[in-house]
Amino acid sequence: MSDLRDLYQEVIFDHNRHPRNFGPLTDANRHADGFNPLCGDRLTLNLRVKDGVIQDARFEGSGCAISTASASLMTEALKGKTEAEAAVLFDGFHHMVMGEPTTVDLGKLAVLAGVSEFPARVKCASLAWHTLNAALKNEADPVSTE
Amino acid sequence: MFDVAALRSQFPILQREVHGRPLVYLDNAATSQKPRSVIEAERHYYEALNANIHRGVHTLSQEATDAFEAARDKVRDFLKARRREEIIFTRGATEAINLVAHSWGRSQLKPGDEILVSEMEHHANIVPWQLLCEATGAVLKVIPIDERGALVPGAVESMINARTRLVGITQVSNALGTINPVARIIRLAHAVGAVVLVDGAQAVPHLATDVTALDCDFYVFSGHKLYGPTGIGVLYGKQALLEKMPPYQGGGDMISQVTFKKTTYNDLPYKFEAGTPHIAGVVGLGAAIDFVQSVGLEAIAAHEDRLLAHATQLAEGFEGLKIIGTVPGKASILSFVLKGVHPHDIGTILDNEGVAIRTGHHCAMPVMDHFGVPATARASFALYNTTAEVDALFGALRRVEELFLK
């Protein structure tokens, strides 16, 4: 039996109640909207990227505990990373939530590993990351997890 | 006496466990579970009767055709339609609505004509009309709902006018449980010469239907919400309307004669049943109707109303819980949100306790927008649910509270 406590770790509750980097980013130069039509979660991600380095990342929107915590943890992890490093994190994170092995050091993001035991929730955890992907490519259309 | 234990024993799936706990299935508005008689009817069909229908002279084909057509008679009786020709089998409510939008709509509507739907419709009763409007230049108008989840009083009267050609209205809302005054809406629509399509997907498992007394022009439902198989549904249409409508799909069975010069179409209902249908599904639907009629819709509704009353009482005593859809006399649907917890998280935690509910927008995004929520949690009750299961739902909600709001 998959244990709920593997999914809902304290860190996740903490980030859900007090999301970090939440709110608008006035001098953003990259932006994307994400939408999970399954649960109605919406996310707006704003980045300030200079010389290939993510200097700031902030998000807005409403979502479940998993998607909110994931977005919050992601924005923390992104600051100071190069776009290439962010792409590596994306890859590692994706493998982790799919329950696949990864050699990427995910640091604090590893608290979301429990999601792999809850297939219905993988999309919640990955919404922020798919939105990041779109923001870095600056895709005009909102991304959808579908 | 309503013997729930005896009824439950007829549903094999209710024996199973989920995450080590007895399954508490409260997602009946999405689809209901199937009694053994329905499963057996499909199995018997494949084991003893399977053949293609309407075209063989051999025994099996005849017997399969008889079983298929007997189910049509059961549906006719179930809906109290005048004639069996008015019963058309589709894949479900969705396809039935699309059939009407396509066939009736494209042959009837012109720019400026108005189609009226309500704000509480399922996407299945919105999107086909939007597509039709795009194709014909007709205009879609939306009857608003109020804070209880009822049609705004007087709105139908003020919105129906000489340009109104069709009203599409759900009899029971899947997201709210609201039961709409469809008989009154039909009278108002007919007074201006408009036709009415009633979406009965959520109504047929709960309310006795009489399309003749109701005088609706079209009525649609899906078998799988009525304890029947997936992939089979029904369109009822008044014969005079159906006769004037062009075919929806072309193919075998729907023709009378085919040449490359000219093809003539089959009579009703076959004109709208192109290709080999879901024969086993139709037979299973017939068995589902037998099952529901043997229990009795009045007894079913009374039982479900008791469950809803009990659930509503517990919900009202649950701190931070807000019921979405509070019209008195609802059908057995309890939609709610919990302060500080997203419905999706509620769904996962309940599932871990063996309790299956639906979380999300319930294919009714405009309803979510209306209430300013991204989603709701929804428990919906069927004839086999028990008071103890309602208690289990609220026990599991306490667990959500412990985890999230401690």
Ligand SMILES: Cc1ncc(COP(=O)(O)O)c(C=O)c1O
């Ligand atoms: C009110 C209503 N209409 C239409 C539908 C569509 O039914 P189906 O998906 O079986 O075609 C549903 C199913 O959820 C419903 O609840």
